[in-house]
Structure formats: C-alpha cells, structure tokens
Amino acid sequence: xxQVTQNPRxxxxxxxxxxxxxxxxxxxxxxxxxxRQDPGLGLRQIYYSMNVEVTDKGDVPEGYKVSRKEKRNFxxxxxxxxxxxxxxxxxxxxxxxxxxxxxxGQGTRxxxx
Amino acid sequence: DQxxxxxxxxxxxxxxRISILNCDYTNSMFDYxxxxxxxxxxxxxxxxxxxxxxxxxxxxxxxxFLNKSAxxxxxxxxxxxxxxxxxxxxxxxxxxxxxxxxGQGTRxxxxx
Numbered sequence: 003x004x005q006v007t008q009n010p011r012x013x014x015x016x017x018x019x020x021x022x023x024x025x026x027x028x029x030x031x032x033x034x035x036x037x038r039q040d041p042g043l044g045l046r047q048i049y050y051s052m053n054v055e056v057t058d059k060g061d062v063p064e065g066y067k068v069s070r071k072e073k074r075n076f077x078x079x080x081x082x083x084x085x086x087x088x089x090x091x092x093x094x095x096x097x098x099x100x101x102x103x104x105x106x107g108q109g110t111r112x113x114x115x
Numbered sequence: 116d117q118x119x120x121x122x123x124x125x126x127x128x129x130x131x132r133i134s135i136l137n138c139d140y141t142n143s144m145f146d147y148x149x150x151x152x153x154x155x156x157x158x159x160x161x162x163x164x165x166x167x168x169x170x171x172x173x174x175x176x177x178x179x180f181l182n183k184s185a186x187x188x189x190x191x192x193x194x195x196x197x198x199x200x201x202x203x204x205x206x207x208x209x210x211x212x213x214x215x216x217x218g219q220g221t222r223x224x225x226x227x
Binding site: 035045047060061108 | 119121149151156157158159160161164204206213214215217218219220
C-alpha cells in the first residue's frame with residue numbers, strides 16, 4: 003500500500019530538548035516536503051527536498067533542520083524546540099512537478115511546554 | 116500576506132444538496148490549483164486539481180471551477196453525502212515553484 007509514514011503521531015516535549023520527527027515513503031518519490039498546520043493559517047511549508055542530498059527552505063524554516071540521505075526518508079529536526087513550534091506537522095511526497103504533494107502522512111501533533 | 120484565502124471557516128449543507136466551497140487568490144503567477152480533503156486525525160488527501168489553462172474540471176461528484184479574471188476558484192460537490200463532512204483546503208502553485216500555498220480551510224458539515 004502506498005503510504006507516507008510519520009513517527010511519532012503525538013509528542014509532548016520541553017523547551018530546548020532536541021527532537022526528530024521521522025518521515026518515510028514507500029513510493030520511490032523524489033520530492034518530499036514538510037508542512038505545519040496552525041489554526042487560521044492553513045498549511046505552511048517548512049522545507050522541501052527535490053532529491054537525495056537536495057533540500058531547500060520553504061516559507062517558515064526558522065528553528066528547523068532537515069536531511070535527505072536516502073530517497074525514502076526525510077526527517078524533521080528541531081534542535082532546540084520552543085513553544086511557538088507547537089503545531090500539527092505533515093510530511094508529504096510526490097513525483098514532482100505540478101503534483102509534488104501527492105500523498106500526505108497522518109500528521110504529528112507536537113506540543114512544546 | 117495570505118495569498119490564498121478561504122473566507123468561510125465553516126459550511127453546513129443538507130444531504131443530497133450541492134456544496135459549494137470557495138477560494139480566492141491574489142498571486143496572478145499561480146498556474147495550478149488543487150483541493151484537498153482532510154478528516155480528523157488524518158493527513159490531507161488529494162481530491163481534484165485544475166490547470167490555469169482550463170476553467171472547469173470534473174471528477175464524478177466533484178467539479179472545480181476557475182475564474183482567472185476574478186482570481187477565484189470553487190469546488191462543487193453534487194450530491195453531498197455524509198462522508199463528505201471534512202475540512203477542505205484549496206492550494207495553489209506558482210509555475211516553477213516547489214511549494215503549495217494553502218488556504219486556511221473550510222469545515223464542511225453534511226446534515227442528514
């Protein structure tokens with residue numbers, strides 16, 4: 003079954019404690035991206051990757067890092083989480099072009115206290 | 116600067132009737148538009164899309180209309196079914212850009 007898998011689904015952490023949210027896709031997609039969803043703002047892109055070792059900033063990259071060492075994985079790293087990073091996070095993948103965000107993961111709800 | 120706007124946070128429609136969800140955009144460089152549907156505790160799922168060279172695209176009960184002069188698109192669902200109750204996001208892509216710009220979402224509730 004084609005899918006994008008995120009882990010964990012829920013996470014509560016404290017300010018400053020480094021964390022990683024994993025994202026894996028099984029469709030051999032070249033394009034992957036991370037979005038955050040906040041009330042009244044819709045989804046905003048954090049980072050995207052067009053292929054292995056190729057990443058670039060989206061609209062709201064501050065406080066986040068990513069890496070793309072393998073095609074299937076695109077982890078999101080928060081080196082020093084802050085309360086304003088409390089949000090719902092989605093990973094997406096696609097073949098690229100017009101339809102890069104073809105599939106989304108189920109989401110990770112992060113709370114930073 | 117919200118380039119894609121869904122001005123109705125919620126919409127309630129009776130089962131069997133038409134649901135019309137609206138979306139406005141400000142960037143004339145957008146050339147591809149998509150609608151996603153999102154159920155609680157799940158990620159968005161792609162529903163239907165339209166290129167800027169078209170003004171209508173239909174897929175079963177779902178039709179998207181694009182009015183470029185008004186910078187407006189709408190999603191029509193006919194007939195509406197209880198399973199259509201979800202949050203709907205419109206999104207737009209600028210030619211050559213590698214991101215989608217999303218609206219805030221509209222929560223659609225289909226009443227029996």
